[in-house]
Amino acid sequence: MAKPVKDKETQLREQQEAETRRRQYRTNQEETRKKLKHARFEESEPVEDTDGKAQVHLPRKRFYRQRAHSNPFSDHRLEYPRSPEDMKWEKLYPQYHDKDSDSMLSKVEIADIGCGYGGLLTKLAPEYPSTLILGMEIRVQVTQYVEDRIIALREKHKDDEVNFQNISVLRGNAMKFLPNFFQKGQLSKMFFCFPDPHFKQRKHKARIITNTLLSEYAYVLREGGVVYTITDVEDLHIWMAKHLEEHPMFERLDKAWEEQDKCVSIMYNATEEGQKVTRNKGSKWIACFRRLPTPEDCD
Numbered sequence: 385m386a387k388p389v390k391d392k393e394t395q396l397r398e399q400q401e402a403e404t405r406r407r408q409y410r411t412n413q414e415e416t417r418k419k420l421k422h423a424r425f426e427e428s429e430p431v432e433d434t435d436g437k438a439q440v441h442l443p444r445k446r447f448y449r450q451r452a453h454s455n456p457f458s459d460h461r462l463e464y465p466r467s468p469e470d471m472k473w474e475k476l477y478p479q480y481h482d483k484d485s486d487s488m489l490s491k492v493e494i495a496d497i498g499c500g501y502g503g504l505l506t507k508l509a510p511e512y513p514s515t516l517i518l519g520m521e522i523r524v525q526v527t528q529y530v531e532d533r534i535i536a537l538r539e540k541h542k543d544d545e546v547n548f549q550n551i552s553v554l555r556g557n558a559m560k561f562l563p564n565f566f567q568k569g570q571l572s573k574m575f576f577c578f579p580d581p582h583f584k585q586r587k588h589k590a591r592i593i594t595n596t597l598l599s600e601y602a603y604v605l606r607e608g609g610v611v612y613t614i615t616d617v618e619d620l621h622i623w624m625a626k627h628l629e630e631h632p633m634f635e636r637l638d639k640a641w642e643e644q645d646k647c648v649s650i651m652y653n654a655t656e657e658g659q660k661v662t663r664n665k666g667s668k669w670i671a672c673f674r675r676l677p678t679p680e681d682c683d
């Protein structure tokens with residue numbers, strides 16, 4: 385039977401109701417986030433329901449809708465530290481903070497640039513249980529979704545061996561402030577999974593792999609560190625591989641290396657964008673590059 389056609393007024397009312405529900409959901413989540421953030425520092429009891437049961441739900445993606453693209457050249461009023469030493473990492477990884485010495489027990493070593501909804505972070509967490517892993521994401525609501533997802537996972541698995549304390553996310557523009565967050569040679573792996581393709585020629589400068597940015601990535605990566613790239617857009621794959629191949633600080637890793645590396649298979653399957661490509665039976669192109677030693681006269 386054909387669906388009855390809704391008049392404009394009904395459509396408008398339904399849209400407004402949906403928006404009100406989304407806003408209400410986000411307000412509730414914001415409240416929970418505030419309480420749980422506090423709980424993380426105090427290590428106190430989880431937020432409780434009226435019946436006394438812990439109330440931690442995995443967030444629902446449909447309530448965090450945002451435009452697909454964000455202009456990396458806009459002023460997003462982002463907060464960023466003056467230098468990596470000024471960064472309050474204990475807020476992101478409270479369990480890795482030593483209160484007596486007021487210092488972090490570990491530093492971030494793996495970065496997922498443009499982490500989207502955080503699928504890769506959650507899959508890397510158990511594979512590298514004692515390594516700090518950070519997702520950087522430019523879109524506000526997407527970052528909040530990942531934050532809520534991690535808070536919920538930490539609560540849910542707080543007594544488990546894998547407790548998700550080693551993953552976190554921050555809102556940031558990786559094209560602008562990376563050296564404010566990471567020291568020289570701090571990272572061992574950087575992931576660029578399904579980055580925005582910026583198809584038009586005049587938009588290519590907004591791509592996350594450019595010659596200038598690669599020099600910054602080489603700065604924060606240690607010698608022997610790896611840049612992982614994956615995309616479903618062949619033209620972007622060719623662009624990324626070409627720029628990395630032409631850069632003096634990177635050398636391409638061959639297919640045999642890709643086949644034995646566990647992160648390659650994780651990134652192939654774990655990210656939300658990658659899963660969408662699989663569902664649509666699309667192709668995925670991978671290119672991985674090792675960070676070469678810095679020539680002595682450049683040190």
Ligand SMILES: C[S@@+](CC[C@H](N)C(=O)[O-])C[C@H]1O[C@@H](n2cnc3c(N)ncnc32)[C@H](O)[C@@H]1O
Pocket residue numbers: 452453454456497498499500501503520521522523526556557558559560576577578579580592655656657658
């Ligand atoms: C197509 S999505 C892929 C997300 C995720 N990596 C995945 O595979 O599911 C690209 C993501 O990169 C983010 N992004 C784009 N430019 C960025 C930048 N300069 N800094 C941080 N994140 C950025 C976008 O907001 C978006 O969430």
